[in-house]
Amino acid sequence: MSRINATFQALQQRQQKALIPFITAGDPSLSLTLTLMHALVAGGADVIELGVPFSDPMADGPVIQRASERALAQGVTLREVMGVVSQFRQTNQSTPVVLMGYANPIEAMGVEAFARAAQTAGVDGVLVVDYPPEEAKGLVMLLDKVQIDTIFLLSPTTRESRLREVGQLGRGYLYYVSLNGVTGAANMDLEAVASRVKQIKQFTHLPVGVGFGIRDAASAKRVSAVADAVVIGSRLVQEIQEAGPQAPQRLESLLREIRQAMDENVNKAAS
């Protein structure tokens, strides 16, 4: 069983929801990224999404764009990002790591070479933002061979026929983008998210994570009541930038706060 599946299974047994933080690899440096990953786990992360910097991050808002720019200014490459994952794996064999990025750096390396390198590094999932299912069948096949899950996005406008297709092609979990916009956007309509997640679940057995618009413990708690996983990204990236060398501690305590808020739902249900 893949590390991602095992993680979600264990969470389900504990009736907990997954907390999935996103950070951009190499922002502000690759060595700090490694420290941050361990801090995220200490704070209660179940899966880590690691952003691979790209020069033209079309689907990202200003916060993650700038993180990408900072990482690229230091020459961070896809190979080096995978290097951080293998370092992380030296002391952590249980927390799944998902690489999230754009197609071109992967294609430049060669999709087959990428799949092999990702397996060797201990990567568990890959989300290519600009590979919708129509263009991703080859990638899914290659990643299946090396036991890496291909994660797909779903949006508020995704039609039912596509929900079925993505539900079949997706691995690990599905990532529901809760609003039309770029990363870091504000405001989400919780009721709409709840009914949408319910609809998506008719077409798939995969856990459904929700992201975009989650900024703090309160919003994470609300979303975790209606989804299997909560993804939080821009807020963390912003914290990293503001906290400087204190970033690991700041992220760990922020995550702990979010984790506790999410788990209150569980305790309430149990009592």
Add this chain to the structure above:
Amino acid sequence: MQPYDLPDQSGHFGPYGGVFVAETLIEALEELSRTYAQYQHDPAFKAEFADELTHYVGRPSPVYHAKRWSEHFGGAQIYLKREDLNHTGAHKINNVIGQAMLAKRMGKRRVIAETGAGQHGVATATIAARYGMECVIYMGSEDVKRQAQNVYRMKLLGATVVAVESGSKTLKDALNEAMRDWVTNVENTYYIIGTVAGPHPYPMLVRDFQSIIGIEAREQMPLMIGRQPDAVVACVGGGSNAMGIFYPYINDKAVRLIGVEAAGLGLESGKHSATLSTGRAGVLHGNRTYLLQDENGQIIETHSISAGMDYPGVGPEHAWLKDCGRAEYVSVTDDEALQSFHDLCRMEGIIPALESSHALAYVAKLAPTMKKEQVLLVNLSGRGDKDMHTVSEKSGLKF
């Protein structure tokens, strides 16, 4: 030999093209594909488009025999397809009208666009004014500085111009930002892409709306010289004016198709925009095509004297026409383009756009090697009024 019928159903030109966007944009692109399929062959839509081109743009644009310039070389006869005489001064308006007509039918009251040199932005602002639509133009902050006059023109026409500060602050970043706007405001907004790039169906529909250039040329050339030209030459930045004139000639194998890219300070200098000549296949801005990128797949900054050529990608159909050998792609430097710019001014009384001057500069190399009976047709895609500042600066003049 089968007639050319690309793209396929899913928007591919051989291995190129396709739909490489986040899921959030898929439904909007499918809605656009459905709308275009509905109106593409609709007689009322076609009649309205033709009427706009005739009465608002001033089509057909003439074909002009550049006799003095041809004699200067002593070789092939050079003919110019005068897209510079269109309303707003370039071929860009053909496509914008077509897309704005689709926007109207889709009930979108707000249009957005990216622009490099500002020509596509001006064309979009123009049509938005004419159709009473809200208009927002994204432009790299570097280009805003280089093209102050066009920025002012857009504002006069009622558009909001947003200076984009991310990345290299040029056309590619303006495109990223326009995409971000679109994904956020997809309910009420239509994104008018200005070139034959982006996700399907854009490369196809921009080509189709621009193909009026080649359709007219195919009718005009036999009337002028009794046959079609030996070669058609056009500059290629993103590649919309080139696709517009090439497309109706694709099945006519006797006609050579030559695309001219910007070699900037020289291909060996690394400061150029010659994507097809030196790039590698990759994925950017929603399609697979040739790209200027480093070995890690990061897009690199390009250079050209002409902002409209300054783009690290190229339309996917050009990538395919290059690979299958139907079109040839060459490049000329900033200096060569500038020389032809001045020559056309002095010898023909026509001030060409710096983009179009790239096509002219290659013709200046090719014509002398050809016979006097042979004919070259150049797409003069725009006029050079917008380039006065750049050219005068190069000549050491200040206004």
